[in-house]
Each structure stands twice: as C-alpha cells, then as structure tokens.
Amino acid sequence: MAGKVKWVTDIEKSVLVNNFEKREWIQVRESDDWNFYWMSIQTIRNVFSVDTGYRLSDDQMVNHFPNHYELTRKDLMIKNIKRYRKELEKESSALAEKDENGKYIYLDFVPVTFMLPADYNLFVEEFRKNPSSTWIMKPCGKAQGKGIFLINKLSQIKKWSRDSRTSTFVAASSGKEAYVISLYIDNPLLIGGKKFDLRLYVLVTTYRPLKCYMYKLGFCRFCTVKYTPSTSELDNMFVHLTNVAIQKHGDDYNHVHGGKWTVSNLRLYLESTRGKDVTNRLFDQIHWIVVQSLKAVAPVMNNDKHCFECYGYDIIIDDKLKPWLIEVNASPSLTSSTANDRILKYNLINDTLNIVAPNGEIPDSRWNRSPPREALGNYQVLYDEEQAQSENAERDLRSRSGQLLGSKVTKGSAGVRPAMATWK
Amino acid sequence: MNEGSEFSLNIAQIVQRLRGSNLHSQIERQAKDCLHRPDIKLESLKEDVRNFLRISGWEKKLQNAVYRELHIQLPPNHPRAPPEHLKEPLAYMRKAQASWEKRVLKSLNSMSTELEVPLARKRPAAEQTELTNKWNEMGTDEPDLSRFRPVYAPKDFLEVLINLRNPNRDSCEDVSAWSHWGLVQVPLSVRDIPQLRKAYSELSLNLGQLGIDDVANIHPDLFENSYVQIGEKVVMEQDSAAAQQYSRRGCPTGLRADLWALILNSMNQPQDEMHYEQLKAGVIQHDLLVDNLIYKDVKLTASNDDYYFVFEDFLYQVLLCFSRDTAVLEHFKYNSATPPKSFIHVGEEEHVVVYPPNGVIPFHGFSMYVAPLCFLYNEPSTLYNIFREMYIRYFFRLHSISSSTSGIVSLCLQFERLLQTHLPQLFYHLRQIGAQPLRIAFKWMVRAFSGYLSTDQLLLLWDRILGYDSLEVVAVLAAAVFAFRAENLMEVTSLASAEAVLADLSTLKVMPLIQIFLFATAI
Numbered sequence: 042m043a044g045k046v047k048w049v050t051d052i053e054k055s056v057l058v059n060n061f062e063k064r065e066w067i068q069v070r071e072s073d074d075w076n077f078y079w080m081s082i083q084t085i086r087n088v089f090s091v092d093t094g095y096r097l098s099d100d101q102m103v104n105h106f107p108n109h110y111e112l113t114r115k116d117l118m119i120k121n122i123k124r125y126r127k128e129l130e131k132e133s134s135a136l137a138e139k140d141e142n143g144k145y146i147y148l149d150f151v152p153v154t155f156m157l158p159a160d161y162n163l164f165v166e167e168f169r170k171n172p173s174s175t176w177i178m179k180p181c182g183k184a185q186g187k188g189i190f191l192i193n194k195l196s197q198i199k200k201w202s203r204d205s206r207t208s209t210f211v212a213a214s215s216g217k218e219a220y221v222i223s224l225y226i227d228n229p230l231l232i233g234g235k236k237f238d239l240r241l242y243v244l245v246t247t248y249r250p251l252k253c254y255m256y257k258l259g260f261c262r263f264c265t266v267k268y269t270p271s272t273s274e275l276d277n278m279f280v281h282l283t284n285v286a287i288q289k290h291g292d293d294y295n296h297v298h299g300g301k302w303t304v305s306n307l308r309l310y311l312e313s314t315r316g317k318d319v320t321n322r323l324f325d326q327i328h329w330i331v332v333q334s335l336k337a338v339a340p341v342m343n344n345d346k347h348c349f350e351c352y353g354y355d356i357i358i359d360d361k362l363k364p365w366l367i368e369v370n371a372s373p374s375l376t377s378s379t380a381n382d383r384i385l386k387y388n389l390i391n392d393t394l395n396i397v398a399p400n401g402e403i404p405d406s407r408w409n410r411s412p413p414r415e416a417l418g419n420y421q422v423l424y425d426e427e428q429a430q431s432e433n434a435e436r437d438l439r440s441r442s443g444q445l446l447g448s449k450v451t452k453g454s455a456g457v458r459p460a461m462a463t464w465k
Numbered sequence: 466m467n468e469g470s471e472f473s474l475n476i477a478q479i480v481q482r483l484r485g486s487n488l489h490s491q492i493e494r495q496a497k498d499c500l501h502r503p504d505i506k507l508e509s510l511k512e513d514v515r516n517f518l519r520i521s522g523w524e525k526k527l528q529n530a531v532y533r534e535l536h537i538q539l540p541p542n543h544p545r546a547p548p549e550h551l552k553e554p555l556a557y558m559r560k561a562q563a564s565w566e567k568r569v570l571k572s573l574n575s576m577s578t579e580l581e582v583p584l585a586r587k588r589p590a591a592e593q594t595e596l597t598n599k600w601n602e603m604g605t606d607e608p609d610l611s612r613f614r615p616v617y618a619p620k621d622f623l624e625v626l627i628n629l630r631n632p633n634r635d636s637c638e639d640v641s642a643w644s645h646w647g648l649v650q651v652p653l654s655v656r657d658i659p660q661l662r663k664a665y666s667e668l669s670l671n672l673g674q675l676g677i678d679d680v681a682n683i684h685p686d687l688f689e690n691s692y693v694q695i696g697e698k699v700v701m702e703q704d705s706a707a708a709q710q711y712s713r714r715g716c717p718t719g720l721r722a723d724l725w726a727l728i729l730n731s732m733n734q735p736q737d738e739m740h741y742e743q744l745k746a747g748v749i750q751h752d753l754l755v756d757n758l759i760y761k762d763v764k765l766t767a768s769n770d771d772y773y774f775v776f777e778d779f780l781y782q783v784l785l786c787f788s789r790d791t792a793v794l795e796h797f798k799y800n801s802a803t804p805p806k807s808f809i810h811v812g813e814e815e816h817v818v819v820y821p822p823n824g825v826i827p828f829h830g831f832s833m834y835v836a837p838l839c840f841l842y843n844e845p846s847t848l849y850n851i852f853r854e855m856y857i858r859y860f861f862r863l864h865s866i867s868s869s870t871s872g873i874v875s876l877c878l879q880f881e882r883l884l885q886t887h888l889p890q891l892f893y894h895l896r897q898i899g900a901q902p903l904r905i906a907f908k909w910m911v912r913a914f915s916g917y918l919s920t921d922q923l924l925l926l927w928d929r930i931l932g933y934d935s936l937e938v939v940a941v942l943a944a945a946v947f948a949f950r951a952e953n954l955m956e957v958t959s960l961a962s963a964e965a966v967l968a969d970l971s972t973l974k975v976m977p978l979i980q981i982f983l984f985a986t987a988i
Contacts, residue, residue: 298769
C-alpha cells in the first residue's frame with residue numbers, strides 16, 4: 042500500500058513516539074487527516090461522543106474501544122461478570138456449575154464485590170456473615186491506586202459515608218456509584234515473605250468474534266514492605282497495594298529493578314518449589330479468567346471496527362495458588378521506571394503495532410484480524426472465537442461418536458474444560 | 466601399605482564418624498523397636514532385623530549417609546601424613562593461604578578498631594526483642610553502613626593468585642613458552658579437552674540434555690518426558706548416588722529441589738530445624754561486626770539484582786545464622802584455610818576465639834552463593850541446610866588457595882589453558898591489548914557464575930557441579946563464553962571494550978555453550 046501512516050498521540054511517551062518514528066510514520070496534528078491515533082481514555086470519549094464525534098473512515102484506527110469502561114471500570118466489570126454468570130446459568134451451561142457451597146466452580150474469579158452506596162445493605166449482610174474479614178474500598182473511576190483504603194469494621198464505612206456526604210464526595214455521590222467494596226484477599230501468595238500482584242498485558246482486536254492475545258512478558262510487582270496480615274498495619278498502604286505508582290513513594294523503592302519480577306521468574310520459582318503440574322494449572326487458570334472476563338463484556342461492547350485495545354490485567358494469586366482478577370486497566374502506564382521496564386514497554390508497543398498495523402502500512406479497518414504466527418512477537422493467541430468454534434464443532438462430532446467430554450470435567454484441568462481457549 | 470588395608474582404614478573412619486551421628490541412634494532405636502514385631506524371629510534375628518531395616522528404608526538412609534561421607538572426606542591419605550596434608554599437600558600453597566588469611570584478618574581487626582565497633586557484643590534486651598519482631602523483615606531496616614566496606618573483593622584475591630609461585634621451580638627453565646602467557650604461574654595438572662571429554666561423557670552431543678533438548682521447538686516426547694519420568698523414579702527411590710548420576714544431564718525444574726537435597730543428603734530432619742532455631746537465637750543474642758559486612762553485601766548485590774531482590778530477607782536470615790554455625794568448622798579439616806582467631810575481652814580476661822564463629826569471613830559477593838538456592842527452597846531452615854552443605858562441599862574452594870582440582874587456582878589455570886590451547890589467537894590478542902582473559906572471567910568463577918547468568922541457566926550449570934561433584938565445569942563454561950564471543954572480542958582494542966562485550970551474560974544458554982566447546986572444538 043502506498044503512503045505513510047500519519048499518526049497522532051496525546052500521550053507523549055518515548056516508547057510510543059520511538060515506535061512510530063522507527064516505522065517512518067509521519068506525525069500530524071489532531072485536526073489533520075490521521076490514520077493512527079494513540080489516545081488517552083479522555084480523548085476516546087470525545088471521539089465517539091454523539092455531539093463532537095468523528096466519523097472514522099476505513100483507514101483510521103484508534104487504541105480504545107468506545108465503551109471500554111464496561112471492562113475497565115471496576116463497578117461495570119463486576120456488573121458484567123455477574124450478568125454473564127446468570128446468563129450462563131439460565132442456559133444451564135456447564136460453565137456455570139456450582140460446588141456444594143454454592144460457589145461457581147469455573148466462574149468464581151473475582152473477589153466478592155458490591156457497589157457503594159447502592160448495594161450497601163447487601164454488603165452489610167455479607168459483612169455480618171464474616172465479621173473478621175477485611176474489605177478494600179476503591180473509587181470506580183480512578184486508577185493507579187488512588188483513593189483506595191481498607192476497612193475491617195462496619196463503623197469505618199459508616200464514618201466514610203457520613204464524611205462523603207458532607208465533603209469531597211458530594212460530587213461523586215450525586216453521580217452514580219462512587220465506590221466498589223471488595224473482599225480483601227488476606228491470604229496472598231508470598232514470595233520471600235513479600236506480597237505481589239501480577240500485571241499482564243492483553244490485546245483485543247475484536248470482541249465479536251473475540252480475538253485476544255496474551256503478552257508473554259508480564260511481571261510481578263512486589264511490595265517493598267513486608268506483609269503481615271495484622272490489622273495494625275492496615276494504615277500502611279504500601280504493604281497492601283502493589284501499584285508501582287504507589288510503591289514509588291515508599292522509602293525502599295529500588296530504581297534498579299523497581300520491585301518488578303518477570304513472569305518467567307515466577308514460573309521458575311513456582312515450578313521449583315511447588316511442581317510443574319500445579320504451576321501449569323495456575324497459568325491455565327489465569328488465561329481462563331482473562332478470557333472469561335472478555336467474554337463477559339463482549340455482548341455489551343461496541344465492537345467498532347476501527348478499534349483495538351491493549352489492557353493491563355491486575356491479578357492476585359492466593360496461597361492456594363488460585364488467581365483472582367482484581368481489575369483491568371484501559372491505559373496501562375507507558376512510563377518506564379527502570380531500564381528493563383523501558384525495553385519491555387517499547388517491545389509491547391512494537392508487538393502491538395505489528396499486529397494491528399501489519400507491516401507498518403496504512404491501517405484498513407476491514408482487515409481480517411488474523412495475523413500470521415510470525416508477526417505475533419511476544420504475544421501468543423489467547424483465544425480466537427472463530428477457531429474455537431470450528432474446533433468445538435469438531436469436538437461435538439467426536440463426543441457424539443462416543444468420546445464424551447462432559448462427564449469428565451475435572452476442576453482445573455484446562456484441556457477438558459468446555460469451550461477451551463486456543464492459547465496452546 | 467596395600468590397597469586392601471587402605472580400604473579398611475577408610476571404612477573404619479567412616480564407621481567412626483557415623484557412630485556419633487543422629488542417624489546411628491535412629492537406626493539403633495528402629496532395630497530395638499522392631500524386635501516386638503511378629504515377623505522378627507529369634508532364630509533368624511540378624512537376618513530379620515536387617516531385612517526390616519531394608520524394607521523400612523533405613524538401609525537406604527545409611528547408604529546415602531555413607532555416600533555423603535565418601536564425598537566430603539578426601540581421597541585416601543597415607544596414615545602417617547600430618548593432618549595439614551589433608552588440608553593441602555603443597556607447602557607453598559599452605560603458606561600462601563596462611564599469609565592471605567593474615568591479611569584478611571588484619572583488615573577485619575583494623576576495621577573494628579577504626580570504626581570502634583566491637584567484634585561481638587551482647588544485645589540489650591530491648592534490642593533483642595526488636596530483632597525478634599523484625600526477623601522476617603530485616604530488609605526494611607536501613608542502618609548506616611557507609612562506613613563499612615567489604616573486607617575484600619574478588620579482584621584483590623586474584624592479585625594474590627597471580628603472585629603465587631612454586632619456589633621449587635625455576636620458571637626460566639620452562640620449555641613451553643606459552644605457559645608464560647597467562648596470569649597463573651603455578652605448575653598444577655589440569656585436564657585438556659580429550660580428558661574432559663572422557664570425564665564429561667554424559668554431556669556429549671549424542672545424549673539428551675536438559676538445557677538443550679527440552680526447548681520449546683523440540684517435542685517433549687523425544688527426550689524430556691521420559692527423562693522426567695526417570696527423575697521421578699530416582700526421587701522415589703531416595704538414592705543419593707542415582708540422583709547424582711542423574712543430575713549430570715540436568716534436573717527438571719519441578720524435581721530439582723528434591724534431587725539436590727538427595728545428592729547432598731540434606732533431608733532437613735527435625736534436629737536440623739532445631740539447630741537452625743538455635744542459630745537464630747544466637748543471632749538475636751549477639752551482634753557481630755561481620756553482620757554489618759553481610760548486611761552490606763546483600764545490599765550491594767542481591768538487593769539490586771533483577772532475579773534475587775525478592776529474597777533479600779531470606780539471605781539475611783541464612784547468612785547471619787551461617788556466621789554463628791560452629792558445625793561449619795568441621796570442614797576446615799579438608800579446607801586449606803584455617804579459621805581465623807581473635808581476642809575477645811570478657812571482663813578482665815582475654816579469650817582466643819574463632820571469629821566469626823563459623824570461621825568464614827564473608828567477602829564482596831558472598832551472598833550470591835545463597836541467592837539462587839532461594840528459587841528452590843522456600844522454607845528458611847531447608848534453605849539453610851542446603852546452602853551449608855553446598856558451601857562445605859564446593860563453595861569454600863572458590864575463595865581459598867589450594868591445589869584441589871575444584872580449587873580456584875586450578876579453575877583459573879584450567880580456564881587459561883583451554884583458551885591458550887584452543888583459541889590462541891584470541892588469547893594473544895586480548896593479552897596484547899592489556900585485557901588478560903582471567904581478569905574478566907575471574908569474577909564469574911569465584912561466584913560459580915551466580916549473579917551473571919539468568920537463574921534457570923545457572924541452575925542447569927549447578928546441576929552439573931553436583932552431578933560431577935566438581936567445580937571444573939565452571940572453568941569450562943568461562944572458556945566457552947570467550948569462545949562464543951570470540952569474533953567480537955577479536956575486534957576490541959581495550960580492556961574496557963572487552964569487558965563491555967562480556968558484560969551481559971544473562972542471555973546465554975549454558976549447556977549448548979559447554980557442549981559445543983567440549984565436543985565440537987577441533988583438537
């Protein structure tokens with residue numbers, strides 16, 4: 042295709058700009074004709090708003106879906122997952138199977154969560170069932186650990202709601218739900234005695250059919266302060282929150298490694314200390330919950346053909362090696378805290394561009410969204426709905442011919458789960 | 466003296482050493498207890514008891530204990546040889562080691578005087594409580610350590626090795642001129658490639674290897690799966706000798722922790738845990754000057770390491786306990802080094818004591834001997850025991866002057882010889898531009914590559930150290946790294962640029978390098 046890609050960004054990060062320049066793309070202004078716009082989530086709102094909205098043409102591409110917040114706002118993600126489970130249940134899908142305690146076997150991957158103030162009564166009911174539990178309060182729309190705090194007494198939440206009515210929360214509470222409250226994972230897996238969470242990057246190129254890719258080079262973010270579950274530490278935010286944005290304020294922040302550990306280190310450690318099978322199962326489960334979260338929002342997502350999105354998934358692993366989805370970020374930080382971080386993020390953008398703008402050519406929104414394997418870089422196919430459906434059809438045939446799979450659904454064995462993804 | 470009587474002397478020694486052990490009393494108790502069993506008959510008592518000990522696994526445990534003794538104890542010595550010959554048969558090596566020790570100790574003592582920090586002091590009660598409370602988070606402490614400096618760094622030690630000379634040899638007489646190319650000038654016998662090929666036959670090109678034949682694009686059915694199955698069997702059999710043999714071709718990640726423990730016969734029994742708790746109590750009671758050195762070393766090395774920073778607190782725990790462990794002193798019987806002695810004042814009296822209590826003064830980088838083990842053992846007392854066993858079998862040889870084939874002097878010589886013989890042009894070029902290869906490789910070898918390779922690769926290397934019960938492979942890898950980067954190295958014109966070419970080893974795959982160097986080099 043002739044011509045060079047004209048790009049715009051409102052996020053002046055070197056990892057982006059360097060990647061565009063490497064492709065010899067041409068920087069233009071927002072008011073010019075552009076082909077590729079890497080934008081913040083504030084801008085995407087305008088692009089697709091009814092009043093000011095553009096009409097994107099076939100040669101234009103943006104890095105967000107119009108209503109990505111269905112996944113990336115904490116309250117909406119929870120709402121969509123809850124709805125998804127109910128629908129599967131209604132269809133009596135095998136996925137919605139529950140154990141003897143009434144918990145979903147395959148779909149119990151987000152900590153119990155309520156909206157506040159809307160679900161306050163439901164929350165109180167749940168809290169009273171287990172009064173020694175700790176809960177984490179998060180503002181719905183904010184990222185990077187802002188406005189987060191922990192509570193373990195009902196009185197604290199009463200105080201919060203009183204304060205919020207009278208002061209800074211007026212604006213928020215006059216709008217919709219301001220906060221979500223989630224059961225705090227108080228038995229996190231500790232490595233070297235330290236708590237961590239997992240940051241994984243996931244690329245979605247279309248929701249219907251769903252096509253998504255997992256980036257192999259995720260990392261663990263470690264707390265710089267030791268983890269003790271005692272409540273006296275509740276006030277010390279550094280212990281509990283692993284967001285680098287927060288950790289950077291801790292005294293112990295190390296600028297060489299930035300408290301980050303590669304996923305390959307995690308795998309080596311877990312395989313060495315716990316064995317290969319449980320480690321594989323954990324990673325299969327992580328892939329599983331990412332796919333399920335995307336499937337949960339797929340029906341409500343505006344699957345605009347000009348869009349793709351690279352999400353930052355935050356996952357916590359508990360001491361029984363069960364992964365929990367904490368939240369999904371629409372604009373994962375492109376700031377580099379260390380040299381390695383910079384390389385990682387440069388490569389992340391590079392590999393993303395190679396998939397969504399093949400060969401660095403002018404994008405075509407009607408592209409087939411099936412990049413060749415060698416173009417994937419560090420991405421691997423996580424789920425390809427088209428391919429999975431054709432595989433399913435094949436499997437259905439096989440199961441009808443006697444090799445039944447439904448009866449052999451064993452927990453955690455990824456291979457036999459119905460409608461399994463194709464990441465392997 | 467004939468071979469037979471030497472053999473029986475060895476047996477007698479091993480029996481004597483095991484007699485005092487915990488295993489001995491355990492087996493004795495088992496034997497007594499089993500007398501109540503119906504299947505033990507009086508008429509065939511001896512047979513039946515033996516049989517019982519075999520089925521119940523105690524015979525295997527005894528075998529493994531004997532196997533350990535055979536590895537730790539030296540090759541048979543002449544019974545009338547003085548004990549220092551067990552430490553080091555060559556007088557000039559003993560002398561060099563002794564004078565090095567003197568230097569190190571002097572530097573430690575002057576640090577104590579200059580900084581007015583006593584070698585040891587009892588902690589006041591409040592401080593003891595504080596330390597007890599933060600035992601698991603010592604890394605959060607930020608004491609001012611700017612005044613403390615490592616007692617020595619590997620490069621100081623290298624200078625000593627370079628100046629080693631055998632007084633009985635006049636170097637002018639030496640006929641083979643190439644031996645003057647290198648930095649190490651002592652006549653020790655090291656193996657050449659044909660000999661190494663024989664010794665390391667399991668690494669040859671036609672045998673499957675972990676670290677080569679288990680990579681993603683090779684189907685696991687070809688090698689990996691069946692190899693892992695054998696490994697599982699070895700673990701189940703609990704046989705040290707089999708585990709050691711198996712480790713030569715690499716340990717699967719999921720089995721490595723068990724296999725290494727088996728090879729080292731370090732099974733972390735309740736008494737080991739108790740011992741560890743006692744050491745911990747010792748740390749809490751007394752503050753030692755060397756604690757600052759340990760603290761400083763961890764901060765300078767592991768805390769800034771992409772792989773190991775996570776384990777900072779484990780490293781303090783293990784190293785502080787290690788410094789108090791008098792059981793480590795046992796290994797000085799066969800280590801050319803001698804535990805340093807200091808004077809400690811108790812009231813009016815002056816006492817001569819071994820200092821630090823384990824006899825090992827840590828140097829810059831010492832914590833890297835422990836760091837990789839943190840990937841395998843997440844329980845501090847197990848981690849501790851494995852490390853101690855690794856130290857008293859292998860690592861001590863990397864920082865003491867001896868003629869042992871696993872000793873650092875031999876490794877240096879071996880490295881230089883391999884390069885001189887097989888890459889003479891490269892060696893000559895580097896020497897001409899003032900970049901003696903050993904000056905670059907020494908730091909790798911002193912740490913057995915810990916902190917230089919990525920952890921998965923390092924563990925594959927250490928598999929072979931354990932498997933062949935020798936550090937020789939470390940020197941082979943160092944030479945292989947030079948061979949691998951030879952083309953780039955031929956182009957450099959200074960020590961700094963040579964160092965730059967070899968600065969990052971974290972992307973290297975060690976087994977292909979070793980295999981190609983040993984088995985595909987033209988000889």
